[in-house]
Amino acid sequence: MQYKSQAVAKPYFIAAIGLFVGQILFGLIMGLQYVVGDFLFPEIPFNVARMVHTNLLIVWLLFGFMGAAYYIIPEESETELFSPKLALILFWIFLAAGVLTILGYLLVPYATLAAMTGNNILPTMGREFLEQPLITKLGIVVVALAFLFNLTMTMLKGRKTSISLVLMLGLWGLAVFFLFSFYDPANLVLDKFYWWWVVHMWVEGVWELILGALLSFVLIKVTGVDREVIEKWLYVIVAMSLITGIIGTGHHYYWIGTPAYWQWWGSIFSAMEPIPFFMMTVFAFNMVNRRRRDHPNKVATLWALGTGVMAFLGAGVWGFLHTLAPINYYTHGTQITAAHGHLAFYGAYVMVVLTMISYAMPLLRGRIANSNKSQVTEMWGFWLMTIAMVFITLFLTAAGILQVYLQRVSDTPLPFMVVQQKIALFYWLREAAGVIFFAGLVTYLASFFVKGETKAITA
């Protein structure tokens, strides 16, 4: 850690990991509800568990991005953070808002929550992933703006690097596209159309810039490869993400009432979306092979390489599986989507945040890297979680293929719920893989408490 104010990243990382644990617990609950429908009913109905599972994911990733940005921007700008105090105040506001929102989901019926929080003034609730009450959404905007103000001011007074530029572009984009969550037209087609401007433009647009910047930062640090080389890669990856990703939004517009040309536009552009992810994989391995130093933090390098590979598989390959309109005609909204969603979020965004935490957390705790013992424990966490997620994805893919066939392709299509019964075996297998994932997460957590000899920071 080169600047004192980078320390504000620490609570963000801790909160991120804490909420991650919550997300996985609710994932396990919901996974069981797939096969034991009344598990925990009426206390935690399926729709609530799902909402908590997905919302916690988004919130903890945001905590991770913010922590990463607070760590990276001062170091890249070679100056202290504009206001560490503001960063800490925002942390508590965001955490309180997040926790209150989740408690609201769990303790109050959703319709009551909507009535309590002014949804009748400006209706924005009740849409997948954007379920947050109006006040939470407003809170997110305020926190995001103050956060961006703090970092932009830091950057303006210091050195401007490509990494910080791309990172800030991604974060500003994140805030701007979130504004579409306030637009909720009565026309269902328009509603979905703009809903994707938040959801797609985040995960297949501006978040990719954040991903690229975080990965580049860690790769510079652990490999010692020239900044110029890494920056050139970053620019090309960013350009490819935007060329393919922006019009690629069209792959969500196939069967929702939009004009038919979206089937062509969406298919053609989104078919290219794996390219930037593939480049990221090549980039990560290339940089590590050309490394000029052996950084003692081996596990951070492992996470960085893992991000490249798993993001390509999850976002790239599993996305491509069902992105072409003629295929999506059959797979739309099936377990294929769930399979892709799991591996893409884990491989791209979960892993890049954990890469960043793995690199920065030891430094925030006053050492260049954790002890060998701690790193080996973390590597166990890495492999358990990653392999478990691959199996979750494979089981859901198998469930999805069966579902598509039985429900939509076969000569005698079966009703949805009958098909769900028939594919229950795969849901059980998925739940078992989920338990392994949780074991991996516990191992990962344990690595933070494993002692052993560590090297002090040397200049």
Next chain:
Amino acid sequence: MAQLGVASVSFKAENPPGDLAIWFFIFAELLVFGVFFIAYAVARSHDVALFDQSQLLLNRTAGGANTVVLITSSYFVVRAVAAIRRGDAQRCSGWLLGAIGLGAVFVVIKLAEFHAKFAAGITLSTNTFFMFYLSLTFFHFMHVVMGMVILTAVAFKARRGGYSAEDYTGVETGASYWHMVDLVWIILFPLVYVVH
């Protein structure tokens, strides 16, 4: 052309010319257009009659004129690169301005074509042929505009003395992009306007 030949002897052999990053872009752009062209061919094979019939409504004279305009502009860009290799920055920026001017001619002709189509009530939803015609030409149109922006930046930098006979990577980078824009049109024009 004698100048070109003489000059090329003294150049260090660079492969590819310009900044390597632009070649990643060019590759990506060609890939997207390539997939679009293949999709066009596949869609056409499903309904040849509709495509042939709709194609007759296109203005081939305008398309042909624009082909000549773009090829000429590419020649201007070649002259600009040759000029800077000799260290003649003024002439380089002059040729580039000429190319940008021709780009503007292309834009005007294309806009007139778009206007005529829209005035005739043709949209992306008219039929599959016009979906492809409008999409392909519009995406290409945006690339022409982008190319003009790049060439303008290069021309200004050349005028300010930002390039020399030793350091002209930027000019080659811009030139490579412009040739790509030209190349795509050279495929697009016969494919969409002419081939029956």
